[in-house]
Amino acid sequence: VEGRKEYIAEFTLGVQTVTGDDSGEVVKTMPVPAFSKQELEVVLAQFTGKQMQLPPMYSAIKINGKKLYQLARQGVEVERTARPIEVYKLELLHYTANSFTVRVACSKGTYIRVLGEDLATALGTCGTMSFLLRTQVGAYTIDKACTLQEIAENPEACAAEPLTAVAELPKLKVNARQAARITNGVRTTVAQTADGRYVLLGPGDEFLGIVRCEQERLQAEKILEHYPMPEE
Known part of the structure; x- marks a missing residue:
């Protein structure tokens, strides 16, 4: 839980959903301004380092004993407090006219969905997360991961020290x-x-x-x- 986390994430621009990813209902659409690779990398650099981030309503954070996503599903929105996070690396892997993919290394408590929405806002539009793959958490990396089938066949061989x-x-x-x-x-x-x-x-x-x-x-x-x- 305390360890550094790494992800590969794709964000689609011009559309925003209630959940912050493509599983949720679309709540906003906007035109996507043209941008160059250099302009996109300048925005990514602005979101690297220590910063404050507002947790999304669709999250497991508890307020008064209730998880935020439970309240969100009831149509209730409550005031949240921004929390300190740190983005150690934000590397551009691929981009198109209306999407981009990045490698993110960050501290615990970082919501990649929110990071994507904030990046989209900085580009002059809205956005939502359309793909997410966690590649590292602490000492565990995806290259050492096992499939469910491998675990079922030989659980002891899949166990880490x-x-x-x-x-x-x-x-x-x-x-x-x-x-x-x-x-x-x-x-x-x-x-x-x-x-x-x-x-x-x-x-x-x-x-x-x-x-x-x-x-x-x-x-x-x-x-x-x-x-x-x-x-x-």
Whole structure:
């Protein structure tokens, strides 16, 4: 969830839908002004970097206990607050007179549909997302993905190493006694450990779980394996 995400996305210009993609009802059409590749790349550069983005109504964000898309389906629109996001890369792959395809690398919480609508507005028209392929999330890339058929035939062969799920967290190796205490729910002091979240490794580099450190004291956050208390 925390990791960097990458997509290939196509946006069709001159039409806008209620959902922001081509599955929704068309709510607006506009003429598409002529633009060159250079002009399009200038607009893409404007949307690269840190920015604020308003979440769409058709999203799973909850307000007062209800998901926005549930309210949207009832015809209710509520006020949303813009959220900080970051677009690390916005690379033009292909374009026509009324569409363009980009490779997007972005932070969590980025709505590609909204990015497409904003890009279209900057080009002087409206737009909607007509294709989306997620090619990376964190340490997982599409070239290492398996089909549903491959998973059904041999699920174990398709499983990734557990540590890939937490590849972006720093690792913290502890001794046997510390490992036993932490994995059994006891807050444990580990001197000179900075505040933050860590992958907890046992004395033999066993992946034991995820811990949080505050003022050199470690608290279990998610334990995968309980380490046995060593004999005195």
